[in-house]
Amino acid sequence: MVRRLLALSRPLYWYYERRLLSEVKRGPMPRHLGLILDGNRRYARALGLSPTKGHEFGVHKAYEVLEWCLELGIRTVTVWVFSTDNFKRPREEVDTLMRLFVEEARKMAEDHRIHAHQVQVRVIGRREGFGEEVLRALEELEGRTRHHQGMVLNIAMGYGGREEIVDAVKGLLREAEAQGLSPGALAERLSPEDIARHLYTSGLPDPDFIIRTSGEVRLSGFLLWQSAYSEFYFVDVLWPEFRKIDFLRALRSYQARERRFGR
Template identity: 40%
Template sequence: MQKPREIIDKIYERHLISQCKHTPKHIAIIQDGNRRFAKEKGVDVSVGHKLGARKTEKVLEWAQEMGVRHITLYCFSTENFNRSEYELKELFDLFTEKALAIAKDERVNKNKIRIQMVGNRELVPTGLMEKIEHVEQLTKDHEGFTINLALAYGGRNEILIATRSILEKVKAGELKPEDITTKTIEENLYQEINIPPVDLIIRTGNEKRTSNFLPWLANGNESAVYFCAPYWPVFRKIDLLRGIRVYDQRIKNSHLP
């Protein structure tokens, strides 16, 4: 039997859906608040990360239901390497566990889900990187729904790496400086993967900043941004719909004279 709160939430969800005529193709999410949620609940930080991972699975399901085609998840930034050895081990163990689970999940093949990583692969522990690359290979031909894992990721760092790559090509005579275009930069940012411009950034945990996340694809595309208060483990479908409503309103306003 549904609780009164669940009934109210369902009614409000339908109301939000009725308000949104445009669905973003690509949503990027900064999953913030796992640690603060654990602290407030008086449990180990690893519990917060595990609950956050469960929430991620639900959000991916909701996004697919709504017709979103690409989700980029900010899983682990380059700055996060400053955390304690204990927390890093817990996080990388959790990432490895999830990578193995994805490889065996029948929904991946059924729904043609593609998994790919965005970030500095040299910084990722070897064992975890091998699991991720295995999943990438298994799903490389899937075109139904794409999940981009931003791991060991930093926006300024990725632009720096792309710049070095372009300079090497100029130095080798493979590219002329006058031939460098925005397309050249994009090709060197994401050399082996295809990621479309970001339509909507969502950040949880009541932090109102985008934290160097996908600056080329998000800022360059003037994406909509939705900041919300709930910590990631308690993020609701209503919160996702509110974010989509922000995107919808931006699209509607852009059509005004």
């Protein structure tokens, strides 16, 4: 009976998704979408699998969501895949993630979709702590896509918002030293734009919409500086279970707020 009901509901679900997609396509799109991919480990545990298996499911979902972004013409996307705190996780899990990073970076460097859509991939965050094999794979991916003119895809690895701001201030101090400015002189002329120039996302628009899965209602340090005026959407779905209909509902919510405030 349950299977029969599910089979009968599929056409209705498909029709609703297509109708929602058509509606969303007519509305304003975020210039920069941030994605906090949360819930891989909980998803795996719910299935009785090891937490590391959940990350593999999460990788496949990330590709799927990026295809949705390409379909809708979103120009800049930042996905947070590994935080500075993630290095504290069990050694087996970290090793599995490092292996996935190498494998997926190499696949992306050859992926026809990346090249057909001219996706420029940038890796943002601190690179300390990553092995040489991981760094080589990431640098090759960046190099292969550096001159692409389509979507900009930021992959946040070894990333923390506080660390990003610290690194931006360090960059400012080094710049001031090279120009012969004292810390006092720098302080006198310092502006928010000066810090923004040294952020990992320098040259890109700030995110106007950020989605986090898994039901957590917090940013956990994601794009702290850049998200000052962002809209947020927290969905109570684990990342590997995040469906296109969930994504479209999130975008519809964003568009409704944009229309409400006349933006």
